[in-house]
Amino acid sequence: MLLCLTANHRNASLDILERLSVGAPSATRALVHDEIFVSGAVVLATCNRFEAYLDIDEPLTGGEAVAVESVVDALAGASGIPVDHLRSSVAVHQGADAAAHLFAVTSGLESMVVGEDEISGQVRRALDAARADGLTSGELERLFQRATHTSRGVRNRTQLRGAHRSLVRLALELASSRVADWAAARVVVVGTGRYAARTVDALRARGAGDIHVFSPSGRAEAFAVKHSLVPITDFRAAAAEADVVITCTADAVVHAEAFTPGHRVLVIDLGLPRNVDPDVGGVAGVELLDLETIRLHAPLAEFSAHADARAIVGDAATEFHADRLAGPAITALRSDVLALVEDEIARARARGAGDETEAALRHLAGVLLHRPSVRIRELAVEGRIDEARAALELLHGLTVDVDPASGAAAVDDDPWSATA
Numbered sequence: 001m002l003l004c005l006t007a008n009h010r011n012a013s014l015d016i017l018e019r020l021s022v023g024a025p026s027a028t029r030a031l032v033h034d035e036i037f038v039s040g041a042v043v044l045a046t047c048n049r050f051e052a053y054l055d056i057d058e059p060l061t062g063g064e065a066v067a068v069e070s071v072v073d074a075l076a077g078a079s080g081i082p083v084d085h086l087r088s089s090v091a092v093h094q095g096a097d098a099a100a101h102l103f104a105v106t107s108g109l110e111s112m113v114v115g116e117d118e119i120s121g122q123v124r125r126a127l128d129a130a131r132a133d134g135l136t137s138g139e140l141e142r143l144f145q146r147a148t149h150t151s152r153g154v155r156n157r158t159q160l161r162g163a164h165r166s167l168v169r170l171a172l173e174l175a176s177s178r179v180a181d182w183a184a185a186r187v188v189v190v191g192t193g194r195y196a197a198r199t200v201d202a203l204r205a206r207g208a209g210d211i212h213v214f215s216p217s218g219r220a221e222a223f224a225v226k227h228s229l230v231p232i233t234d235f236r237a238a239a240a241e242a243d244v245v246i247t248c249t250a251d252a253v254v255h256a257e258a259f260t261p262g263h264r265v266l267v268i269d270l271g272l273p274r275n276v277d278p279d280v281g282g283v284a285g286v287e288l289l290d291l292e293t294i295r296l297h298a299p300l301a302e303f304s305a306h307a308d309a310r311a312i313v314g315d316a317a318t319e320f321h322a323d324r325l326a327g328p329a330i331t332a333l334r335s336d337v338l339a340l341v342e343d344e345i346a347r348a349r350a351r352g353a354g355d356e357t358e359a360a361l362r363h364l365a366g367v368l369l370h371r372p373s374v375r376i377r378e379l380a381v382e383g384r385i386d387e388a389r390a391a392l393e394l395l396h397g398l399t400v401d402v403d404p405a406s407g408a409a410a411v412d413d414d415p416w417s418a419t420a
Contacts, residue, residue: 001056002143004098005071005090008049009112012089014292018273019079020050027078028052032135037067040137042130042144044105046122047167047272047291048112053102053144055137068092099143100317106147107154107313112295116166118198120151143320150316158309168195168202171246171268171294178266178287179244182206188232188242189213190275191249192223199248199270200227212238216252239265247275259283322380329388330373332398341365 007016028041031054040055052075056067072090076083093101101110106123108116127144130136179185187208189196192215203211212230213220224231232238239245240260247254248270255277259265261284269276269290281288341361348357376388392398 001067002095002098002139003054003056003067003071004051004093004101005054005068005075006049006051006093006101007086007090008051008110009295011091012050014272014274014290016081016086016089017048017050019081020075021045021272023079024050024052024075027074028054029133029135030078031071031074037070040130040140041135042126042140044123044126045272046119047270048295049105049110051102051105053098053140055139096317096321099146099320100313102143102147103150103313103316103320104310106151107309108151109154109309109313112167112170118166118195120148121194123151124148139324146316146320150313153316154309154312157312166198166202167294168199168248168270169205170297171270171289172202172206174294174297175244175266175268175289176206182208184210185243186210186241187212187244187246188235188238189229190235190245190247190252190254191215191271192217192219193249195248195270196223197227199246200229203246212242214238216249236260239263244268247271249275253277254280256280256283259286261285319381322377322385325385326377326380326388329376329385329392329400332400333372333376333392333396334369336396336398337365337369 007020009017012020025043025045028043031038032041037057038054039057042053044051044053052071054067054071072087073083075081075090076086079086081089102123104110106120108119111119123144127136127141130140176182182203185208187203187210189199189203189211190213191199192213196213200211200213210230212232213224213227214232214235215223220231220233223229235254236258239258240263242265244266245254246268250271250273252275253273254267254275256279259267259280264285265287267276267280267286267288269288272291274290276288276290278288278290280286341364345358345361348361376385379385379388389400392400
């Protein structure tokens, strides 16, 4: 069973998201390694959401409730959040709903800025990180790969294509009411990662040219050379001359003493966990624009997704769930047909047939399996998978056992490996 626990900009405070992003990933790793019922986990943590996607072995009716409580308890303990508080800040999606939610997230439809073009890459990196830690499962691999495919479909087939929306651009739009002329502004960027590079691109699109970079980890010079920036080693001195400071790093927290009282400067904090101590906003002359403020001003009408995007996501979720239902039936049919083919190959070889005969028989099996496999998938999409199972039992004497918890049959084979 697929399970998704999500805390995001709609249902959780920035403090909750910050705590989860720090402590909860280790808890999900422990769940996979220590809990019998969790066979895989992928954690997606961004500046406006924390999500844990879990592959749950649910052997008992009602076991999903037990699984949810166990996961919430583990996340609460690791992040230092009271269980009741976390439970009220987390939405739970199961099965097909979990798939639909991930597809919408990856397509940018659940973002603070609808249609943002950063989230799909963040989803891919979340899967890569889970793979590196040995935490994925076959079901989660299929889920996240389909999510990426769906995201491409939304961008290629709807008005979201080429919109280049992002949280960075929204922050700069809000900042433009305070910055009269970006071309004349001195900007300090704190950070040298992928998000910092996007920030530099967005600044240049606004006309900014006097951009300096500071890295708490000492990577400023290499980043500056790559992006034609000015590296700095003394942040306090640079901040004292800056018009805008933008933080987007995982390596540091900027405190109030780093700023000169009376010097007017706009500080934009794009980090999660926070890169800027909230006390910075109390320094005379400093205006702090953090994620909490940005999300309160996120535009709605101009960034609303086209109805076609939602339709694509809905269709993809339906097909994903249908594939899961159809898989065991296709596997049963494939196994039955290929067993007959193997017997025929053995008899043919006993009569002196060579490799060409074997190849021809295997090709014929693939051709014969293709049409019924496609039809089984179609029936699953139409909600008629029971008819496919009944036909297999009537025509082939095959019984496909169904897992009552998920509606899918318990078969371990990969149903797609040899379909034509």
